[in-house]
Amino acid sequence: MQFQSMIFLIFFFVLCIVYYAVPGKLKKYWLLLVSWVFYLSLSFEFPFYLLAVTLFSYVMGIAIERMSHNSHRKRNLFLAFALVGTFSALAVIKYGGFFTENAARFLEILQVDPPFSKLQLVQPIGLSFFSFQAAGYLIDVYRGKRTAEKNIISYALFLSFFPIIMSGPIERSTNFLAQIDESAKIRIDTNKIRHGLLEMLYGYFLKIMVADRLNIFVNTVFSDHQAYGGVVLTLAVIAFGIQLYCDFAGISTIALGAGEVLGFSLIRNFETPYFSLSVGEFWRRWHISLSTWFRDYLYIPLGGNRKGVARKYLNLMIVFLVSGLWHGAGWSFIVWGGLHGLYQIIGGLLKPVRLKIISAFHIDPDLPGNRFLKMAFNFALINFAWLFFRAESLTQSLQIIWQSVSMWNPWELFDGTLLTLGLDWPDMMVLLLSLIILLIMSVCQYKNIDWKTNLMNQGFVFRAIVYVACITALVVFGIYGSSYSASSFIYVDF
């Protein structure tokens, strides 16, 4: 059951009716039940991991809290044990294959027969997300930011809540678990429900109108990259950047909206990241729940920027390499993470030079034109890194770069090649219109214009027409269902 299926919409409708009909105290029991039904529908073979991480981190949370604060060493060791236990499934299943493969290659270089073969395990849905969420909770309890959760139902719901189990956002115990504890007090709030539904509608737009349509184009080019020149390859990389954003932000927005309909305020995971003026700002706007997780639970414990410039850059590089690995167990993801780390280090090192140039040439960096150029340059840097993220391997990334430089065929823009890349003319028109809508909505978001409240304040007839027209457009023009092999949510595998 994926978000973009009719079955999910019916499931969601029914669960909402029951949710608001049952007494407050039963709400979290009901949500836990439907969350597990949802999870089993996605990952029927592997409920064990979610169950194991839930029970283990629940017990560890209580144990950490009960340990005396006087024995720091013991508490540290216990936290380390709890974190290793929580991450063990993730480490073995997601990274076992990568490490055994590379270890075997290394031994082969040393002309030693590896005594093991590559580990190949199927990764359960959402493993990276609920493992990180559990680990964050344990650290919060250790730091005394919140008390250990005693109610197993609340805690299990915290890790398995159906809108976020598949692709995040990675919730914090200080935010979401606190709300679950108070879920008995949640009452029907039509404002929140309407806001949530509109949020979901926009999420669906991002996912099925933009991301999955771009996916057809991107897949066509990347699956046969040798056939295309630099212009098409560059377009495909840019398209992938937009696709990935709309895919991930789409699902996060659907999750945010679904949470809001049920009375919860989840972390907003994206804040128009491509409008960023620097790579650092990009990471404050992209996958916010993950980047803040790394900031709070890795970067700051490593020393952050408190131990000198060299150490700060080292910490930054460690965080981005780990972030790369979180996104995928492969060298191309490590290179992608490393590039982002490198961008920030170079940016930091060149900052004095940049300031001198600005001062010497009397450049006003706040002029709209200059801001736009900075944004465009930043967008180019981010997209260059996406190439490594999307390519099948590091070798393919390098081939694409070489081909883009050596075979720049600008005529492919005009000779009809673009219409042979999976999207015909009507689809291109729908895509273009969708991208214009995306731009307008992004500007609204960037400028804090609350389009949802504005729409909700309009007269009934106008609202009704807009709602019906938008839903109908999504149903007809969206890419979903079995007629198209709609791509699975890209972030599901991470």
Place this chain on the structure above:
Amino acid sequence: MKKRGAHSPLRGKNDPVLMNKEVVTQDSFEKKEEILVKPVTKKGFFQALAIIMVLFVVLYGLNGLFLSRAGTEYILNGQKDTESSYDVIFAGSSHMNNAVYPMLLWEEYGFTSFNNAQSGEILPVSYYTCKEAIEKYHPQVLVLDVYMLYHSRRDGNISWMHQSMDRLSAANRIPAILNLVPLKNWEEFLFPLSFYHSRWKEIAETDFVGENSISKGCAQNFTIAEDIVGLTFESTPENVKIRPPEIPVEYLNKIVDLCRKTDTKLLLVALPYFISDELEDATHDLSKDMAYFNWVSDFAQEKEIPYINYFYLVDEIGFDWWECLYNYSHMNYWGGSIITNHLGEYLNTHYDLPDHRQDPNYQHWNEDLETYKNHLEKSIKNAT
């Protein structure tokens, strides 16, 4: 203008600018919640209901519009205009669809018929299409092809199931989906728009206004199966009988019961086709199929239903294997004409079927016959 997140006290916390700031406390959350909660009002409820109803009507309309027209010329429910009743309805698989030509029957005998058989229509699906046809068109005789007795499952090729089932009325379609369609395909059958919505690029006038089959549902091909020429048909003796798998037999029984209940006369037929080991694309075992068809003789006798097994009548009716098929499995026009003539005579002799040819209410059939014959003449001319 309200700022984004004004409705939600926790929203500000998610702002990247405020990320490092202190988390909003639970107390403040509750206090603000109490102020902002807006309960359901009667007006709001009816407005929401109205929007849902309008949306339902719009999507229901689109659902019908977007159904694929591929193959609809072969099914009754795909026609723009139909009779309120037909004297005979032919049902079953593509074998039947290619073998019996209703307009020739009209020309010769004057009874109305429609060939409602579909490509790959398995017997469980035929049960529902026959039920719908009987309920809507009250035929005196239902002629069913038993070719699909070999198919041992409730579900078959999903596209063909769509063709047969998507245009059934909800009363028959929903039970058919629940009983026959695999769970993973329920969504596309229950909400066909989720399957067909990608047709938005090809919607044409016919999707809006519909069209009628010139040949009343049958398919006609005008080529000869070259790969069969020179091969010898290896028949299975009539006394070799094998009971077919349980599921097709279960649905054959259901069709028999359905006809009894609705007072519809059922005629079973096995139509000839040619499979040989020498044909590369032959998909199953003819000798086993023929043994199933031989079992049908006993079944029909037990149920007191007439049955014609054309495999043993080919010499008698002049059916030449080398000339009467357009591929190893389906009849061409000349083969179909032979079967139509024989079956027409049988129906005319054994049932009390009316002759409407002089009936003023059926003059459009005579007009349709003219169109059909012109079309047929052109097709034969093009083929030769």
